Amino acid sequence: MATTTKPAGRRYRGRTPEQLRGERRQRLLDAGLALFGERGYANAPIELICSTGSVATRHFYEQFDGREALLRAVFDELVAATGTVLATALKNPDRDLHERVSDAIGQAVLYLLNDPRRARVMCMESVGVSREMESHRREAIHNLASIIRDYSQHLAEAGELPQRDYHFPAVALVGVVNELITEWLVEDTGLDAGGLAREAVLIFRAVIIGTKRYSTDWPPVG
Incomplete structure (x- = not known):
């Protein structure tokens, strides 16, 4: 047949x-x-x-559907790539846990700044476009912050940090890095990409040192 x-x-x-x-x-x-x-x-x-x-x-x-849908797709690609950079650095077996988190932040900043178009779309052009885009951007911020939060919890389990929920410090760190990048894009900072990445890592380390040194009890009792 x-x-x-x-x-x-x-x-x-x-x-x-x-x-x-x-x-x-x-x-x-x-x-x-x-x-x-x-x-x-x-x-x-x-x-x-x-x-x-x-x-x-x-x-x-x-x-x-329109121009905003394209912006969202470009933004999502950049967020995914940034997340991959973070995850790769955090899984590096040749570095201790503390060094991995510092490396992850520095390398994520370098990924964006090595092509300033990426940085501008991520940190500037995606802001304030619409209520829907802003909600989507906030979700992306939380997703990136969750990566830092999870590894901060690992640091706490290793005795490097106090035991606590690191959601807010992680969100704050993403916000700080966002503002550092925006400053670098719009102002003459005198720093190259590597210099700004080092600033971001220094701020993270300052947070770690501060968390180790100071009590979270506020206002002071007595």
């Missing part, structure tokens, strides 16, 4: 429709990073994004 096979999907220059969509999406993400990170979100209309990414407008809307 003869058998029939399902015909292959139409191809364009050897690529399937799914591959073409994936390539268009990546070009739009690259264009979004370039334009949002250089011109700013407000100055990057969809038409310019499409022309920069060599993607037709109709194909843009196959991928994203």
